[in-house]
Amino acid sequence: MKTLKFKLYQHKRNKYLKRSINAAGVIYNYCIALHKRYYRMWGKHLNCAKLQSHIAKLRKRKEFWQSVGSQAVQDICQRIEKAYQLFFKHNKKGVRPPGFKKVKKYKSFTLKLAGYKFLGGSRVKIGNRVYQFWKSREIEGKVKTLTIKRTPLGELFMVVVVDDAIDPQIKFTTSKIAGFDFGLKVFLTCSDGSKIESPQFFKQSLNAIKRACSNHSKKLKGSSNRERARKNLARTHEDIANRRTDWFWKLAHDLTNRFDVLCFETLNLKGMKRLWGRKVSDLALSNFLNILEWVSRKKGKQVVYIDQWYPSSKTCSCCSYALKNLDLSVREWRCPGCQSVNGRDENAAKNIQTVGASMVGLGEVRRSETAIAI
Numbered sequence: 001m002k003t004l005k006f007k008l009y010q011h012k013r014n015k016y017l018k019r020s021i022n023a024a025g026v027i028y029n030y031c032i033a034l035h036k037r038y039y040r041m042w043g044k045h046l047n048c049a050k051l052q053s054h055i056a057k058l059r060k061r062k063e064f065w066q067s068v069g070s071q072a073v074q075d076i077c078q079r080i081e082k083a084y085q086l087f088f089k090h091n092k093k094g095v096r097p098p099g100f101k102k103v104k105k106y107k108s109f110t111l112k113l114a115g116y117k118f119l120g121g122s123r124v125k126i127g128n129r130v131y132q133f134w135k136s137r138e139i140e141g142k143v144k145t146l147t148i149k150r151t152p153l154g155e156l157f158m159v160v161v162v163d164d165a166i167d168p169q170i171k172f173t174t175s176k177i178a179g180f181d182f183g184l185k186v187f188l189t190c191s192d193g194s195k196i197e198s199p200q201f202f203k204q205s206l207n208a209i210k211r212a213c214s215n216h217s218k219k220l221k222g223s224s225n226r227e228r229a230r231k232n233l234a235r236t237h238e239d240i241a242n243r244r245t246d247w248f249w250k251l252a253h254d255l256t257n258r259f260d261v262l263c264f265e266t267l268n269l270k271g272m273k274r275l276w277g278r279k280v281s282d283l284a285l286s287n288f289l290n291i292l293e294w295v296s297r298k299k300g301k302q303v304v305y306i307d308q309w310y311p312s313s314k315t316c317s318c319c320s321y322a323l324k325n326l327d328l329s330v331r332e333w334r335c336p337g338c339q340s341v342n343g344r345d346e347n348a349a350k351n352i353q354t355v356g357a358s359m360v361g362l363g364e365v366r367r368s369e370t371a372i373a374i
Helices: 014-042 048-061 070-093 206-218 224-258 269-276 278-283 285-299 344-362
Strands: 002-007 108-111 116-118 123-126 129-132 143-150 156-162 177-182 188-190 261-265 302-306 332-334 341-343
Touching (some): 014 048, 014 108, 014 129, 014 143, 014 156, 048 070, 123 143, 177 344, 206 224, 224 285, 261 285, 261 344, 269 278, 285 302, 302 344, 341 344
Parallel strands (some): 177 261, 261 302
Antiparallel strands (some): 002 156, 123 129, 143 156, 332 341
């Protein structure tokens, strides 16, 4: 599957799409309320099919709900069902059940098989109205779903999921394998000795965010000044996200041009966020890996993930001697076996490269399902 994102042109008819998103938010909150009430009365989970049937009957009597397509309503029920299934499966791990959302903050609705039609050029028909979008690329393949998303600034985007026509066969061009170690001070340390520093976009714009937050908190609630300040704050965060994403795409293309196989260590990023918080979120390794996987697949390259528990930092890359303990503050250590001095990150990157190369040879390139890689 391939996901394409297009921006809708600003037009007064876009208010109907925003109205549909608001209606989807109302239906979502109503479904959550039904789930809670059903559990209080019967002590059981409400079946998705029963919920869809009940909402379909109510939708015939509520004109506002009819602004959302029937398939979008079914998708809302299915998403709530998936969220509850995850809660039942992982509730002991701290996963919470889905809750209510503010309608004005509700983001999207999804159409699957019907309710939309692509016309010639850059036009799409959603419901009974035609909208124009910025066609930055051709839509190739069969369209699976179409999602209308609303940003905090009120802009509308169209997200289209199509069949992926990329050839999955691996095509080697450089015959080079590299291992990469993720760090807080250095974003990525490569096994060839090079280091990639992160610009830390959030840290760079921290003063601007503080000023925007301060201006927003000083404005009277419900006033137009407060709404203007809220949009200014949202625009600042959006600018940070856009600059980070642009840097990730450029870095992914650079690495895939230099190497054929890229090896990474599977990391528990949620645990790292609990320890180091904002810094791990600012580095956004999971977003980068998603982009890297997409670029690698498009170019015929390969991304390999080694086991989370492999002691890459504590194992000597020269003689494979493994230390029992290695404090995080120790950045260099001397191997008792071969007396070589190992830099913590450089040594880990070389070990990741070695293990990843052996996995490519054995064909074991899938990441572990139990570990969190991105």
